Amino acid sequence: MTIAVSILPEQQLAVLNAAYRQAVARRRLRLLFGFVVFAAALLLAAVGAEVNLPTLFAHFGNFVSYFDRILTLDDGQRVWTDVGEWLWGWHKWLRMLGETVLISYVGTLIGATFAFGLNFFAAENTSPAPWLRFLVRRLLEFARTVPGIVFALIFVIAFGLGPMAGVLAIAIHSTGALGKLFSEIVENADMKPVEGVRSTGASWLSCMRFAILPQVTAGYASYALLRFEINVREASVMGFVGAGGIGQELVVAIRKFYYSDVSAILLTIIVTVFIIDISTGWLRGRLFGREART
């Protein structure tokens, strides 16, 4: 079988070509317009942020050599030639890292507990009253939008220096973030079980417990684990404002130019974050795997 490629007559082709060019030209024009607006915004932003390219180029060597310096010991050797000297403070750092992980764990779980308590009121399909939903949503929004470290700054003044402020700051921020995610899961839940439970004369609480909860727990656990991962990172800088954890050591090392300590602490933080990422990933996989089987 042969397929004939038909060639349109010259006139028809010209019309089609013109229409095509016009369509393309319009799209290009729109793209160009968007690009120009974007470039103008960037330029404006560059002025606003005091971007100073000469400074950057003059000091970019500093950025590169900074990594050179933090990878050099006091005696001029590379850090990995003498690991014992490099990680001299490992005992203290490990303790601080443990504190960091504990801060994020406690903060996440407290936050998750509050989010769990609030999310049924925030979800569209389960909220008992519209005004309550509005109130809870605004509350969660507030807790989520104000950065955790700002809460930490305020809590350090109210509760005193130390990990307590960090835990509470992380707990509040997690409440906001998880409350929203949890309520979204509830909104996606199947409502038929709720109708079934309600038709037996059950109260609102029983509806939530027996109809909604079995559908959503896996999602809750998954999001809480994800939040834990994020919070470990956040807890690592809580020490910058005096709210406990490894950040305290790091900020001292950076500000006082203890170069090799900076790289050592950064290394321990990165390794910790890796380990937490991998183990929560594994746990999430197991959780969902088991959930899928039943």
Add this chain to the structure above:
Amino acid sequence: MTRPQEIDTAALRARYPGVFDRPASARLAMPAMIVAAFAIVVYGLVDLDFSPARLFAGLSQLGWISLMMIPPDPGSSLPIYLKALGETLSIAVLGTTLAAVFALPVSLLAARNVVPSKLLRFPVRRLLDSIRGVDTLIWALVWINVVGLGPFAGVLAIAVSDFGAFGKLFSEAIEGADQKQVEGIRASGGSALHEIRFGLLPQVLPVIAGQVLYFIESNTRSATIIGIVGAGGIGLQLAEQIRVLEWQKVSFLILMILVAVAAIDFVSGKLRFAIIGRRPVA
């Protein structure tokens, strides 16, 4: 009319033993896990110096602070704050754009369908992971050492930390792209570069644009805090006012941040919709 049947519980029980008599291990697993999780919390609370006395003292202090925050009042520094807010937005936009520009080529190197060699992909991925493992605030401190205090350090800090995040997200978007179009380009004699330009990029650019917009949104939040370590923006003002206990100004600044974030959310939501919505046509 059918009457509800008499339920023969005993027969049901006999027929579905798995439902009525679950083994103790299955019934107790969930509560045991919850108890264990909260036991660690209790240990943590003790270890982290929590005490009811401290908690109540702090809460009452917090109550006072909240009372002193009302009404929010910028005093005479409103122009400074507005400028600082502008600075924050600039940091977010510029930092995110820089990160996206640099991350695009690197993300190609980290994508499985562009670079099949695992040997080459592995170091790129680990590099991106390491960059992401370090918080924006830490990058800000490093850049302050290099370019000095000020918003420029903030731009670079956001650019570096987002570079890590974008590298990962973009490479995932590229891996999710349809290979058929790439094969089509190859079949018509296109080079490897042509495959990327005409086969991959048209598919992934809308996704990437959506992600960049989303990050501009979330970076407005990040940009508000990097000022705390001296990298410019509204965080600098906020940290200062908290330190001198000017609570009315603090609450005003927090309100400003909330409004700015809400505004950016709204605008970028519209833009994102426009980009995704135009996708089938383009």
